[in-house]
Amino acid sequence: MTDLAISLQEHRFIKEADASPQRRREYLARFWLSRLKKEDPVARIGYALWCKDMEALKKAVAQGSKDYWNHRGYAYWEFMARSTVANLSVGLQKAGFTGNMREKIEEVGVQVAKQHRRAVQIDYRKKLGKVPGLLSLKQMAEYHHQAFDQFNIPPDYYGGTWVQAIPNSWELEMYGHLYCHDCDVAP
């Protein structure tokens, strides 16, 4: 595994994502692609969420190591990204948000990237766990909770139970149909 420290370029991608609402998605994708190249495990979902299209994700999965992608195909990661979007939509509705869902989800994406950066920085500095800069599932859950909190999204919407609360809103269409009938979820 390469050095997992946050690079200056990654800092810049986050700053640009924050400052440029029209190009937010593009900069988030660039941030997570950079983390993907370092085999940061959080980047698998991060990149699947913000990459330009399914072809880009397919290419990234094909080029990466099978161990890193946890022996799962691109359709699995795409499904995970879609369910994350569904979860966020429900969480934001639960928080009382009624505006442009796409924009708000991108704002949450920037906050998550910022929290990821900080969690990696602290882990790297304090040499926590076995590998400096490599986060645990607990650390990942914690910083997602912290990012969600800023939008009043309840913490249980992280890795939560979206299946029980799928909204009918059109916003989910931005990532295509919610259900992925042809997903390859098998290892």
Next chain:
Amino acid sequence: MIRRQGMLTKQSSFKALIAIPVFIAGIWMVAQAGGPKNGTVRVGQTDLCIPEEYAVQLPSEGENGDSNFDTSDGFGINFRIDEEEVGTEIPGYHEKLYVAEDNPRFQSIYVKLSPAQNNLEVDKPKQSKPLASIPKLILSEPQREPWQLREVLQKDDGDYRKWGYCTETSWGGEDALRCMREYLEIGEVRFAYELHEENLPYHSQVDKLLEEKVASWRCDR
């Protein structure tokens, strides 16, 4: 196959007959030992029982069979205090901060729990730059690059203790300080939370609020 399932069912019923009195006895023993009260979640082996409305459950390590992640210490439970409660308890605390008009960021306190280490005193640092308007908190290292994580110490008279970290982050088009209070330790537990620059002047009141909460959440109360 069907017969086997039937046998299992009979075995399960037998086990259940034994398990019920054992379970009842277990509950009685926990109650006698001052165990978790109704509607509370116990933190590891500590004497802290967090009310369910504050407790936040975390996923257990390795739950999803993904070995790419690291491991970390913790109790599987954190807690959060709603921004309205913090604002009620601490006059002046900013419950919401805005990145733009009609675009608030809620400033609840999300508290991460981990085992205490009880070794927070440090030597006088070579660099000592107080945070603006908070002279007791000092940045102990220079800023070499943008968004660098900078260690913060708390200075009380001539003593220095680890406090946490601050970093500059973009906030509505400008840079603002966000700080992580990493080293509040009460008994066997370390508490860590995050504060935006605007709420940094209230850091000692937030510490006090957490100390009061923890005292009221002792399982043996």
